[in-house]
Structure formats: structure tokens, C-alpha cells
Amino acid sequence: MADKKIRVLIAKPGLDGHDRGAKVIARALRDAGMEVIYTGLRQTPEMIAEAALQEDVDVVGLSILSGAHNALVPAVIDKLHQSGMQDVKVFVGGIIPETDIPNLLALGVYAVYGPGTDTQTVAADIFQALHPSDN
Amino acid sequence: MPKVDPLAIRQGDRLALSRALTLVENNAPESRELQSALFPFTGTAHLIGVTGAPGTGKSTLVNQLAKHFRLAEDSKPAPKVAIIAVDPTSPFTGGALLGDRIRMGDLSGDKGIFIRSMASRGALGGLAHNTAAFVTVLDSAGFDLIIIETVGAGQAEVDIASLAHTVIVVEAPGLGDDIQAIKAGILEIADILVVNKADRPGADNTARALRVMLEMAQGKNGLRSAKGKHAFNSKQASGSSTQPAAEAWLPPMHTITATEGKGIDALVADIQRHADYLHSSNLWQQKEATRLRRDLEALIRDTLVHKWRMELDQQQFESVLSDLLQRKYSPIEALETLM
Ligand SMILES: Nc1nc2c(ncn2[C@@H]2O[C@H](COP(=O)(O)OP(=O)(O)OP(=O)(O)O)[C@@H](O)[C@H]2O)c(=O)[nH]1
Ligand SMILES: [Mg+2]
Numbered sequence: 001m002a003d004k005k006i007r008v009l010i011a012k013p014g015l016d017g018h019d020r021g022a023k024v025i026a027r028a029l030r031d032a033g034m035e036v037i038y039t040g041l042r043q044t045p046e047m048i049a050e051a052a053l054q055e056d057v058d059v060v061g062l063s064i065l066s067g068a069h070n071a072l073v074p075a076v077i078d079k080l081h082q083s084g085m086q087d088v089k090v091f092v093g094g095i096i097p098e099t100d101i102p103n104l105l106a107l108g109v110y111a112v113y114g115p116g117t118d119t120q121t122v123a124a125d126i127f128q129a130l131h132p133s134d135n
Numbered sequence: 136m137p138k139v140d141p142l143a144i145r146q147g148d149r150l151a152l153s154r155a156l157t158l159v160e161n162n163a164p165e166s167r168e169l170q171s172a173l174f175p176f177t178g179t180a181h182l183i184g185v186t187g188a189p190g191t192g193k194s195t196l197v198n199q200l201a202k203h204f205r206l207a208e209d210s211k212p213a214p215k216v217a218i219i220a221v222d223p224t225s226p227f228t229g230g231a232l233l234g235d236r237i238r239m240g241d242l243s244g245d246k247g248i249f250i251r252s253m254a255s256r257g258a259l260g261g262l263a264h265n266t267a268a269f270v271t272v273l274d275s276a277g278f279d280l281i282i283i284e285t286v287g288a289g290q291a292e293v294d295i296a297s298l299a300h301t302v303i304v305v306e307a308p309g310l311g312d313d314i315q316a317i318k319a320g321i322l323e324i325a326d327i328l329v330v331n332k333a334d335r336p337g338a339d340n341t342a343r344a345l346r347v348m349l350e351m352a353q354g355k356n357g358l359r360s361a362k363g364k365h366a367f368n369s370k371q372a373s374g375s376s377t378q379p380a381a382e383a384w385l386p387p388m389h390t391i392t393a394t395e396g397k398g399i400d401a402l403v404a405d406i407q408r409h410a411d412y413l414h415s416s417n418l419w420q421q422k423e424a425t426r427l428r429r430d431l432e433a434l435i436r437d438t439l440v441h442k443w444r445m446e447l448d449q450q451q452f453e454s455v456l457s458d459l460l461q462r463k464y465s466p467i468e469a470l471e472t473l474m
């Protein structure tokens with residue numbers, strides 16, 4: 001499929017009201033040639049899974065600053081699976097304590113990014129996650 | 136990519152629908168067969184275009200429209216609503232930031248609504264190349280209303296005028312010089328004019344300027360049935376030739392505040408009135424005929440160009456090109472040599 005573009009949903013679950021980081025990532029991925037859907041603040045896991053389904057995205061990026069990642073990430077992944085989107089790749093960005101990272105990875109998250117992550121790394125990881133064979 | 140079952144799409148399987156849209160968007164080989172399987176089940180949806188300059192409030196309005204359409208009237212089931220929101224692809228990176236859903240949060244959780252963002256992917260007329268194909272898929276999936284938000288390019292967007300049955304042009308105050316911002320050509324494509332952000336200072340001026348333009352245009356043309364998109368052209372009408380000429384539709388103007396949902400009831404009523412008008416005047420049929428003719432012609436053109444490219448002798452092409460450069464051939468002579 002020559003005309004295929006990578007589609008990414010950048011979502012902010014939970015109640016924190018800052019989306020600067022999410023927007024920086026969204027722009028960086030656009031600049032890497034991807035089609036990035038941004039849905040705004042305060043999304044419930046249901047809303048995120050619904051948007052992922054309707055937009056048929058390849059990747060979902062969750063930006064979480066509230067500290068509620070241990071509850072939100074499994075809830076989102078659950079809803080994604082329920083809607084038949086089990087193949088979608090999920091990454092998490094935000095303020096995540098080191099000790100929580102293994103849990104998130106065990107849930108199927110392919111990467112966790114802290115503040116100050118180079119956006120090019122995020123883009124490169126997406127290519128890698130979707131096409132593990134071509135590099 | 137798994138094959139998508141057309142029957143699943145028609146029966147309301149949302150995952151199948153979404154996958155089908157992806158195949159269509161990417162011009163996947165299997166999308167051709169899929170579209171052919173779905174096409175017989177299309178032709179009933181009311182296609183509503185929402186266009187206007189960036190930031191005028193198109194997405195906010197679409198959110199309100201969809202919400203209102205979904206309020207069931209007694210006895211009738213609420214119509215199913217699909218939304219296609221087109222945003223521009225960056226010409227430099229090929230990527231796109233699709234942000235229209237930010238304003239459509241109210242619609243989440245309603246299974247009678249399906250929202251799909253679409254990047255323009257290099258197409259210039261305010262839609263993507265495959266927006267019409269999206270409409271086919273969504274129509275076959277049983278959506279009664281399909282709302283299409285164009286790229287906010289700020290100029291008259293002709294593509295939407297040929298695709299949608301009802302075109303809503305959105306204006307708003309505070310986007311530079313109000314009179315300048317109202318570009319020529321907009322009155323030609325608008326079936327309904329909206330001045331949004333009535334809560335903002337300057338909305339009155341925008342509305343006044345628009346009304347003056349509207350009255351001038353209507354005064355000049357008298358009945359608009361004689362020209363433009365509302366024309367009744369008996370040559371293209373599919374039915375009998377004894378149809379009476381259509382009454383002219385005079386585009387109404389609505390002043391609204393989309394963020395607060397003010398003025399939406401009256402606007403929705405006019406959208407319905409326009410659909411009724413198109414049906415009763417036979418313009419619905421005529422518009423459909425014009426659109427399908429145009430689509431078929433475009434398909435033939437694309438296919439011929441593709442075929443020619445495949446059969447092209449690249450070496451001969453290069454040598455003709457070099458002769459052209461040296462002025463041994465004129466472009467016309469080069470063409471005659473090649474074809
Ligand atoms: N004051 C006021 N602001 C509004 C109104 N409607 C929309 N807005 C605001 O205008 C801004 C743009 O609204 P959108 O709905 O995203 O506009 P749009 O035309 O879809 O924008 P693009 O898709 O980027 O071209 C947002 O900040 C809205 O909240 C309104 O009725 N009044
Ligand atoms: Mg918009």
C-alpha cells in the first residue's frame with residue numbers, strides 16, 4: 001500500500017489541565033510525516049478507545065501528568081481491546097516514576113517517555129514499533 | 136491488512152467501517168472492489184458541507200449540528216450522523232495535525248455518530264482526493280446525514296459545492312478586514328450563510344456586510360435559478376424533460392453562537408428545508424447526475440493517464456524531451472511523436 005501514512009492518536013486521559021507536552025509531541029510526529037489526531041484535554045478511556053477506532057490509528061500516545069497512570073493506562077488498553085483494536089501500539093509520556101515503568105511495559109505499552117525526551121526518539125520508536133524488521 | 140467484508144459495513148460494524156475507510160484513503164487495491172460492492176447501497180444520505188476561513192468555528196458548529204440532529208423527534212428514530220473533518224497536509228513533511236475532534240467532545244459515546252478526520256494529502260480544493268469515496272462508504276453504512284468540514288482555506292471551495300447537497304459557509308468577526316475576508320465566490324457556493332461568534336464585538340458588522348453582498352447578488356441575478364449551482368439544466372436532468380423550472384433558493388443567513396448552541400435550532404430547520412427544496416424541485420437528482428458525471432470523467436482521465444504512463448517508452452520520452460529542449464521540436468510536435 002504505497003499511499004499508507006502512519007496515523008497516531010495523541011490523547012490526554014485524566015484530569016490534569018496541561019497539554020503543552022502533548023502538543024509538542026503531536027507537532028513533532030506531524031513533522032516526521034505522520035497524520036496526528038489530537039483530541040484535547042480530559043479524555044476518558046472510553047473516549048480515547050472510540051477515537052482510536054473511528055480514526056483507525058496505528059499508534060496511541062497517552063500523555064499523563066496527573067500521576068494516575070497506574071489506573072488510566074490499563075483502563076485505556078482494556079477499552080482498546082474491547083473495541084477490537086488490540087493491534088494498536090501504545091506509548092505513554094509524562095511524569096512516570098521509574099518504579100512504575102515495568103508495570104506499564106507489562107501491560108503492553110511499548111515505550112514510556114519522561115520530560116525532556118527527544119521528540120525524534122519518539123518518532124523513530126514509532127517506525128520501529130510498526131516495522132520491527134526494517135532497520 | 137485483513138479483508139473487509141462489505142456486509143459487515145452495511146450492518147453497522149464500526150471497526151469494519153473504519154478499516155474500509157483506511158483502505159479507501161490509501162488507494163489500496165482491495166478498496167476498488169469494496170467500493171463497487173457498496174455503491175448500489177448509496178444515494179440516500181444528505182451531504183452537508185461546512186466551509187469557511189480557518190478559526191471561524193466550523194468544528195464547533197459541526198459538533199452542535201450533529202448534537203441537534205441526534206435529538207430524536209417523536210415517533211421517528213434519530214438520524215445517524217457521520218462527520219468527515221478535513222485538515223491540511225503539510226506540503227513539506229507530508230504529515231498533518233488533525234485537530235477538529237477537539238471541538239466535538241460532546242458527540243463521544245453516541246453510537247449513532249461516527250467521526251473521521253482526514254488529511255488533505257496534497258489535494259487543493261478544500262477536500263482530500265478520496266473524500267467523495269469516504270462518502271460512498273459512509274452512505275452505504277447507513278448514515279442518514281454526512282457532514283463534511285473542509286480545510287479552512289478561506290477561499291471559495293468549489294469541491295465541496297459539487298460534492299455536498301447543502302453547503303453552509305461560515306463567517307466570523309475578527310478575522311482581519313471583514314469585507315475583505317468575505318471572499319468573492321462564497322455567495323455562489325453557499326446554500327446557507329452563517330455568521331458565527333455573535334457573542335463577539337464586530338459580529339453585527341460582519342452580518343451587515345454579508346447581507347449587503349447577498350442582497351446585491353440576489354438583486355443582480357433576480358432568480359438564481361437561471362445560473363450557477365442552483366440552475367436547472369434540463370439537458371442533465373435524468374427524468375422527463377417536462378419538469379417545471381425550479382423555484383429559486385435564496386440562501387438564508389443565520390447569526391449564531393456555536394460555543395453556546397445559540398441559533399442552532401433555526402439553522403437546523405433551514406438545513407432540513409433545503410433538503411426538502413432539493414427533493415421537491417428535482418435538483419437533488421440533477422446534482423447527483425452532475426456529480427456522478429464529473430466523478431466518472433475524472434476516473435477515466437486518471438485511468439488513461441495511468442495507462443499511458445505504464446506503456447510509455449521512457450527512453451523515447453527522454454530523447455524527445457532533449458529534442459524539445461534544443462528546440463528541434465515544439466511541444467505540439469513532441470506530443471505528436473509520443474502519442
Ligand atoms: N466567542 C466565540 N468563540 C467561538 C465560537 N465558536 C467557536 N469559537 C472559538 O473559535 C475557535 C476556533 O473554533 P473551531 O471550531 O476550531 O474553528 P474551525 O473553523 O473549525 O477551525 P479550523 O478547523 O482550524 O479551520 C475556538 O477557540 C472556538 O472555541 C463562538 O460562537 N463564539
Ligand atoms: Mg475545524
